[in-house]
Amino acid sequence: MLGFVRTDDEALVSYLGDPQRSVAAYRALMRRGEEALGAIRGGLSHGNPGVREGCCRLPHHLVDPESMGQLVAMADDPDAGVRIAAFHALACDRCKGDTCAPGAGRVLEPALRHLAADPDAQVRSRAAELVGKFVHTDARAVAALEAARVRDPSAAVRKKAGWHAPGGTHPPTDRPRARPADGAAGSLRPATPPLPRRTADGRLPLEHLAASGEPGPGEDRGAEAWEPAEAALRLRGGNGTAGGPAVSAARAPSTPGSA
Template sequence: MLGFVSTDDQSLVSCLADPQRAVPAYQELLRRGEGVIAAVRAGLSHPDAAVREGCCRLLDHLVDIESMPALITMADDPDARVRVAAFHALACDRCKGDTCAPGADRVLEPALRHLATDSSPLVRSMAAELVGKFVHVDARAAAALEASRTGDPSPAVRKKASWYAPGGSIYRRTAPPTPGRRPGRRPER
């Protein structure tokens, strides 16, 4: 099956390290669904960064409440690609909805820290997305996005931070409705 010597969950997770087998292994793990979560969670501690990254990406789709602490820990992985995948999985609600999305009490501190100090512009950019989820409810998020919008050395990070910072396009789109105004409508002049 799939040209693999072994197709048990742990073997497929290990195949994420092999550039020739990573894509079919990822697709097969994703196809298997929730039954692979234990193997994927174990893959977060694999010595190969490609495996850890792939496991973070899988948890973006297969995430469960029990996986959140491990996924949050991956935000501090030594490899930038893993940190990017972890922040994406933590910020992305497309696959998760609100069923197990972590709250500010669990993810805002690491996101603020990485937004301000991470050496990778890609990580800072993904951290901006996660910080942006809390901009309407936490003043620290708004202040961090403002600081990043004006002071980050990367133009790409400054641009993304500007979308989520107060006044930005995503900030306006995600603003809670005000009394007397329907969401999505502009106030009349």
């Protein structure tokens, strides 16, 4: 199975720290579901930070009430990648649903600490997401986000804090973004001018010719270049191929008195 020497739950958890096998091991543990939950909990105290991070990124298994305390403790892990994964798992409602969402009494204090003083900007950004869940119920969350919005050294963290602060404009994530029209602000495509409407006899309007710099009737191209499409087809000879006598005559230069 999967090319692994061992496929028991504990072995798959240990493979989370191997960059070559972590993805396959993660998917296998997700398929096993609650059967692997004990091994995943044990992986939170593994000596390899990659294993601890991978176990924090298994939100569908770690959000049960028995595992919540361990997951909250991972927010103080010495490895920044583990702290990032832990804060995401605690803040993301899509991963766990509201039934297992932790209350402010369990997660707000560590989130406030890391938002204010964590040395890693990505950790502070994830902590801001978790603090933002309590802005309508706890004044400490409001004060922390306002302080980070003004004073955090990272522009990304200041932006994230502004999104989650009261009155912030968080970008929508539940619907696809509409592509701006060609030529509009934010579009990489230039505006496409509308095609001109031809006259009844198939000619382009004179105002379009003047604007585009095209020669007009009777100029260097010759009058036959401005005939309708039907006349151009007649120049292709009787059998419908190019090079008929009419084409040769049209291409031959005219001389004075030849008419």
